[in-house]
Amino acid sequence: xxxxQYNELQQQLGKGAVSDLQTIxxxxxxxxxxxxxxxxxxxxxxxxxxxxxxxxxxxxxDTGRLFPETYSVWSRTLEQYQKSIHTFYPDAVALQQFITxxxxxxxxxxxxxxxxxxxxxxVEPLQRALLGNKIWITGIRAEHSSNRHDMPQLEWDDSNHIxxxxxxxxxxxxxxxxxxxxxxxxxxxLHDKGFVSIGxxxxxxxxxxxxxxxxxxxxxxxxxxxxxxxxxxxETPSAVIxx
Numbered sequence: 001x002x003x004x005q006y007n008e009l010q011q012q013l014g015k016g017a018v019s020d021l022q023t024i025x026x027x028x029x030x031x032x033x034x035x036x037x038x039x040x041x042x043x044x045x046x047x048x049x050x051x052x053x054x055x056x057x058x059x060x061x062d063t064g065r066l067f068p069e070t071y072s073v074w075s076r077t078l079e080q081y082q083k084s085i086h087t088f089y090p091d092a093v094a095l096q097q098f099i100t101x102x103x104x105x106x107x108x109x110x111x112x113x114x115x116x117x118x119x120x121x122x123v124e125p126l127q128r129a130l131l132g133n134k135i136w137i138t139g140i141r142a143e144h145s146s147n148r149h150d151m152p153q154l155e156w157d158d159s160n161h162i163x164x165x166x167x168x169x170x171x172x173x174x175x176x177x178x179x180x181x182x183x184x185x186x187x188x189x190l191h192d193k194g195f196v197s198i199g200x201x202x203x204x205x206x207x208x209x210x211x212x213x214x215x216x217x218x219x220x221x222x223x224x225x226x227x228x229x230x231x232x233x234x235e236t237p238s239a240v241i242x243x
Contacts, residue, residue, distance in 0.1 A: 006154070009154065013153060013154055017044075017167040017171075018052070020153075021054055024056065025054035028134050029055030032133060032136075033057045033133045034049060034056055034058050034059070035061070037061070037139075038060070041139030041168050043073070043185050045167060046058055058084070058085050061126060064089070064095075066201065072188075073189070077186050086129070090125055091120065091125075098116060098120055130160050130162050133162060134163060136157065136160070141176075144214065151169060193206055194216075197214050
């Protein structure tokens with residue numbers, strides 16, 4: 001895909017989540033994927049894909065350290081929609097070596113250890129999940145963090161050589177919750193207990209009133225370091241598209 005094709009696709013999108021996902025399914029069926037962590041946003045998108053029988057592959061990353069509540073909503077989603085959710089796991093050899101060398105909870109000891117853990121459990125499996133696809137759909141919303149307020153809905157991920165599209169980028173939290181209530185979509189019970197951004201159990205806690213959306217993730221680290229490497233954003237997405 002070149003810059004002209006990017007611009008043409010950009011013009012076709014941005015018409016609403018239902019229309020946008022249908023467009024992606026029609027244009028890129030078989031080479032478009034949606035990554036779910038079973039967050040509220042992701043459950044909305046999964047509902048639209050599954051109920052619309054769209055030709056978009058849904059996958060998840062099982063890090064091996066997810067909350068029991070996450071596995072529960074995963075199971076309830078499978079039961080409700082009777083659709084496949086493809087699962088990617090960490091490389092066993094790399095994980096075994098990391099735990100042998102560093103121990104099971106070394107991510108609390110340094111940012112370097114935590115990022116190494118994230119890379120093995122999430123980043124490398126994600127790379128395998130995205131391989132051979134052209135568009136990666138995510139549940140990112142602008143409200144999630146200040147650096148996402150000015151993000152484009154369609155962007156180029158140079159590290160994975162794929163386009164990313166965020167159908168719910170401009171949805172509010174209340175809009176997400178209302179959609180879930182209206183359509184009786186399964187959601188993670190931890191959201192009712194103050195958990196907002198939910199990842200691995202050892203690295204996630206509920207947030208306190210007034211705290212930032214991602215305050216519950218890697219709370220022992222400086223806020224400027226709170227990224228795991230899954231989402232890297234280009235400032236000018238169309239400028240880095242390969243010809």
